[in-house]
Amino acid sequence: MAELIFNTCLNYLVLALCIFMLLSDLPSPATAASVQYNVVSLGAKADGKTDSSKAFLSAWASACGSTSAATVYVPQGQFLVRSASFVGPCKNSAITVRIDGTLVAPSDYSVNGNGGNWILFRDVTGLSVLGGILNGQGTGLWACKLSGKSCPGGATNLEISNSKNVLVSGLSSLNSQMFHIVINACQNVKMQGVKVSASGTSPNTDGIHIGASTGVTILNSKIGTGDDCVSIGPGSNNLWIQNIACGPGHGISIGSLGKDQQEDGVQNVTVNTVTFTGTQNGVRIKSWAKPSNSFARNILFQHAIMNGVQNPIIIDQNYCPENSGCPNQASGVRVSDVTYQDIHGTSATEVAVKFDCSSTYPCSGIKMQDVKLTYQNQVATASCTHAGGTASGTEQPSSCL
Numbered sequence: 001m002a003e004l005i006f007n008t009c010l011n012y013l014v015l016a017l018c019i020f021m022l023l024s025d026l027p028s029p030a031t032a033a034s035v036q037y038n039v040v041s042l043g044a045k046a047d048g049k050t051d052s053s054k055a056f057l058s059a060w061a062s063a064c065g066s067t068s069a070a071t072v073y074v075p076q077g078q079f080l081v082r083s084a085s086f087v088g089p090c091k092n093s094a095i096t097v098r099i100d101g102t103l104v105a106p107s108d109y110s111v112n113g114n115g116g117n118w119i120l121f122r123d124v125t126g127l128s129v130l131g132g133i134l135n136g137q138g139t140g141l142w143a144c145k146l147s148g149k150s151c152p153g154g155a156t157n158l159e160i161s162n163s164k165n166v167l168v169s170g171l172s173s174l175n176s177q178m179f180h181i182v183i184n185a186c187q188n189v190k191m192q193g194v195k196v197s198a199s200g201t202s203p204n205t206d207g208i209h210i211g212a213s214t215g216v217t218i219l220n221s222k223i224g225t226g227d228d229c230v231s232i233g234p235g236s237n238n239l240w241i242q243n244i245a246c247g248p249g250h251g252i253s254i255g256s257l258g259k260d261q262q263e264d265g266v267q268n269v270t271v272n273t274v275t276f277t278g279t280q281n282g283v284r285i286k287s288w289a290k291p292s293n294s295f296a297r298n299i300l301f302q303h304a305i306m307n308g309v310q311n312p313i314i315i316d317q318n319y320c321p322e323n324s325g326c327p328n329q330a331s332g333v334r335v336s337d338v339t340y341q342d343i344h345g346t347s348a349t350e351v352a353v354k355f356d357c358s359s360t361y362p363c364s365g366i367k368m369q370d371v372k373l374t375y376q377n378q379v380a381t382a383s384c385t386h387a388g389g390t391a392s393g394t395e396q397p398s399s400c401l
């Protein structure tokens, strides 16, 4: 009798547990319920020389076509992949691409160099790219560009376009032919623990470029490259960039803005806790010296350390390469409400703070709070043209606002 009661109880317990699990929708999509497509099972070879593109695309097709959460799994090893587009919309909104190995681009730049992208995700809602190394093998194309020959534009290592609810975590991007990572026309993207590495002399190898996107967070990342560590293009807002090591490279840049007459502006950007080492710029806002309806506003640069940076704080509204197509040399871009707070360290040039604003639309609402920058162990200088605002706290160099 006791045994019967015990068994009955056990059954009820199991039933209760099952109901609980059903109600709370367990197991969670990211773990046990996720179907997994291993690229090796689909024919990829971890030898670094067999073209594995087809296996990657077929794993994607299965994951994207799955009606429940799905994982593309890339085991350890080197996988040669040609330019590949992983395109939605998908039948589920919880796709994980888990990479334990390295994706290697063809070293011959004529294979990928004209297509603009190497690895592309487009039209996906709910994507996590976890781990992995992307080796763009860009050195051949850089050499071509630096020699002044005519060369292909090059491919971006990773572009995520037209997508929503994206996580990129623990990814390394090496030697991209062109920009390393591009976030284009996306909403709600989080990137963390990303490493970008390319030579300080490599041309156009921006670390992370954000364009036309809303709600992008970049955390705890290390970027060393030949162009901007992070660049922010037109139509981007609600960005949060925190805890970044930048260098070598050209710094963190909003712009270039105002290339086009009709252009979406940039607003609500926070750049917080960045160390710049040996970079061309620290925090920069840059615009073309020509008519435009674009703007940059509500920008906060906070807690930055400059180590031998050429232009630690700079607004440059006189960008006009080769001095062509910039009538009157005045930018239409309105720059307003930009705060520089707790920024200190060393400048590699005498002018550590440079506000070179538009004569038609002077910069307004610039706030400097606790800025201390030295040049060769002396106080550096500041230069203001068409810039208005206020300064408080420590100001070295003394404010020219």
Ligand SMILES: *[C@@H]1O[C@H](CO)[C@@H](O)[C@H](O)[C@H]1NC(C)=O
Binding pocket: 215, 237, 238, 239, 240, 268, 270
């Ligand atoms: C500004 O962006 C942050 C994210 O970086 C967001 O949390 C905040 O709500 C945004 N503020 C406005 C006014 O949109």
